[in-house]
Amino acid sequence: MTAAPGYAPRRTLPLRVEIIRQFKRRRTMVMFGLLLALPWILVIAFQFGPQSSGPQQASLRISDLATESGLNFAAFALSVSATFLLVVAVALFCGDTVASEANWSSLRYLLAAPIPRDRLLRQKLVVALGYSAAAVICLPLMALLAGTLAFGWNDIQVPGTGETIPAFDVLPRFGIVIGYALVSQLVVAALAFFISTVTDSPLGAVGGAVGLWIVCNILQAVEALGVLREFLPTFWNNAWVDALAPELDWSGMAKGASVSITYAAILIAVAFRRFRRKDVVS
Template sequence: MTERSGHTSGHTPGEALLDAIEPGAGPSAETSFVRDPLSWRSELRRQWGRRRTTWAFGLLLALPLVLVASFAFGQRSNNNRGGTTTRIFDLAQSGAANFSLVLVFLASELLLVLLAALFCGDAVPSEASWSSLRYLLIAPVQRARLLTSKLVIGVASTLAATIVLPAWGLFVGGIAYGWDPLTNPIGENLEWAQFLPRLALAMGYIFVTLLPIGAIAFWLGTRSDAPLAAVGGAVLVSILLNILDQLDALDPYRNAFPGHYSREWQDALAVSPDWNDMAHGVLWSLVWAVAFTMLAYRRFRRTDILS
């Protein structure tokens, strides 16, 4: 994709382009496309039918199984070293609630960030790499509608990942370690009636804090023909911001960084939660997500698609 004035023009192979509208469509696909261009159902089927989506959720489902296997082998080693970290991983084996919480703690640091960048940043440049993006814009599809369908499915996929992770973790942890309620490192308990709503709130907060990374990846995707550039660029930005967030010299400006409050979801699971930092995290996350989404729409509307 390059910056030029004027409109898109040109032709690409018909078979691949018709498949971009409706996989497996026949010769009449163009006629139906005019009546109902780029439906969300079609986009959902295309994105969820891709191999990268299968691998992403496969990795998500495999993570708790890997943890259980690691704990089973690790029980044979000496656990007297490790301090607080060892104590946390010991608690993970005390029941389904603790196991799911440790799983969320591990995945939210990188895996969920990577998936948010993948789902939101890959969709637009992948169309360019398939040589179907120009066709979609030559046909009667508004650019805003094209971007909206990509963004909605990407955000929905990210939300699905944040729901599947703790739910699958609870199931695996319950089978492996029993169904005891949450016990924090200082010995306080949260019964299931308290824990489940708090866990849902914590995952909702994590989802909101992932939105800026998804928006950054989405914006980068409108500036590049390479999916890896959009996904990798967003992950690198996240890592860089996390490094800068460790610098006390950047106070109070680092409070506005997208990931500054990313760990405050743990406050929702405290016996006496403090909601102040979570409120700040939601506010700044929405500000960054809206800003980069607007930049993506602005960029895409002014760009000729030459891929």
């Protein structure tokens, strides 16, 4: 008899337990509240803004078309939040998860329970990714709801060309958009998660991930880097716009997914490897 009766490593830290542990946190609540409220705030903002007299040829930017339909509005909401808000949300859920346990000193008791280290990371990663995915999904869905209630269920008007695609044709495309947004945020999640395993400061993990993200965004603006920019994790961040074009173009999203998965796989592997060997002193 080596272990206590009833103990089995693969039963430790069930996902349900980890979900509850994270859900009751204030930052989880606040972040979801913000994501769910943002579409309504935008709706109010558009209602207050000066009404333009019909769409003009010159103004086919995604923001000008936002009030054309619920789908247009959802695309707009995603475009304004994907660059930063969702990044912060994902970094928060994934960067906070291990570092905050270390910060609370609860990490050592979990490890001594004992929850095998790989399993602890795996379960925490699954839950953190789950929360991140929920964040990425809930924003466009709420925007779709808010936009449909506010602006009606019309066909989507494509930014740039002003072409119109029937609403029901574009719904599956919208699924692609959300799916790609999830995949492209994977690199943020992995980066935040990796930093989370090496630091005891939750803010450091979240801030570190967001900070590196910002640096990548800045580097992306340096055209002199040429083709190298394609390998920056942020470069293909907006490739989901291609899914709303009249002709679906996968190439950008394929590259973006490739870059994202590459970084994510390596970062997560390094996180596991480091955490296994790490002396937990927090």
